[in-house]
Amino acid sequence: MGKKQKRDVELVILSDVHLGTYGCHSDELLRYLKTINPKKLILNGDIIDMWQFSKRYWPKSHMQVVKHITSLLTKNTKILYLTGNHDEMLRKFAGFKLGSFQIDNKVVLKLNGKRAWIFHGDVFDVTMKFSKWLAKLGAVGYDMLIIINAIVNWMLKQVGREKISLSKRVKDSVKSAVKFINNFEKTAADIAIENGYDYVVCGHIHQPEIKRIVTEKGEVLYLNSGDWVENLTALEYDAGEWRIYRYAEDKKAQSVKLPKRLRYKMDNDEIFRDLVNEFLTVKK
Numbered sequence: 001m002g003k004k005q006k007r008d009v010e011l012v013i014l015s016d017v018h019l020g021t022y023g024c025h026s027d028e029l030l031r032y033l034k035t036i037n038p039k040k041l042i043l044n045g046d047i048i049d050m051w052q053f054s055k056r057y058w059p060k061s062h063m064q065v066v067k068h069i070t071s072l073l074t075k076n077t078k079i080l081y082l083t084g085n086h087d088e089m090l091r092k093f094a095g096f097k098l099g100s101f102q103i104d105n106k107v108v109l110k111l112n113g114k115r116a117w118i119f120h121g122d123v124f125d126v127t128m129k130f131s132k133w134l135a136k137l138g139a140v141g142y143d144m145l146i147i148i149n150a151i152v153n154w155m156l157k158q159v160g161r162e163k164i165s166l167s168k169r170v171k172d173s174v175k176s177a178v179k180f181i182n183n184f185e186k187t188a189a190d191i192a193i194e195n196g197y198d199y200v201v202c203g204h205i206h207q208p209e210i211k212r213i214v215t216e217k218g219e220v221l222y223l224n225s226g227d228w229v230e231n232l233t234a235l236e237y238d239a240g241e242w243r244i245y246r247y248a249e250d251k252k253a254q255s256v257k258l259p260k261r262l263r264y265k266m267d268n269d270e271i272f273r274d275l276v277n278e279f280l281t282v283k284k
Helices: 026-033 060-075 088-093 126-130 132-158 166-173 175-194 268-280
Strands: 007-014 036-044 078-082 101-104 106-111 114-119 199-202 209-215 218-224 233-238 241-246
Touching: 026 060, 036 060, 036 114, 060 078, 078 106, 175 199, 175 209, 175 218, 209 241
Parallel strands: 007 036, 036 078, 078 101, 114 199, 199 218
Antiparallel strands: 007 233, 106 114, 209 218, 233 241
């Protein structure tokens, strides 16, 4: 796709990509990235799933997503990696900068005179704070559900039926999940209002959303970028306006042709050596 055909976007926020897991829609994400020219890209946590990272499963398509993102640094895109719970080992590198790339835990951006408070959001998750082992066990179960879902969808395709999302059905049917989401949004909004922020932007709960939350203390625009496991969404900010990008509605991105490739195995050292080399060869 030629450069002239790409959309210029002031700010793009991605979260919960979960590279290194079976549920990650890396091809779809790569197609989307090939259609945009972001001035700033914020990776808001859980981009590489280090909880479940295994040399037994690292498709070439996942590395191509990493390489495409790092290649944006040579095109004057500023990239900010905000850590999440699945990539929490990067938190010890908070404040690290290399050229136009930076790692941090949270950030406050000024957008047309307004302040946006951006962070992953796992700090609000009780299971993360007090029962991390339980959260990790749930992540493994979730990944297994994705594998089963892929088999079910293959069978449905053979008989001409539409695909389904088992994980989404499970979450939507559990009242406690709905309550958790509501509490998460309210907690983020309450703290943002107390600190005078105009926007609060999170990921973590895999629920894309833009809505204004009003309390007795004030109001704030709450935003969530969703994920690239089920919803295939991102947040875009341009010309003073926010919007939720949905891959399912983007015919242009869906038409992007990707080269055929085979899955291959790499050891962890080779993967991250390749990644580090990408950063070291970036033009400053």
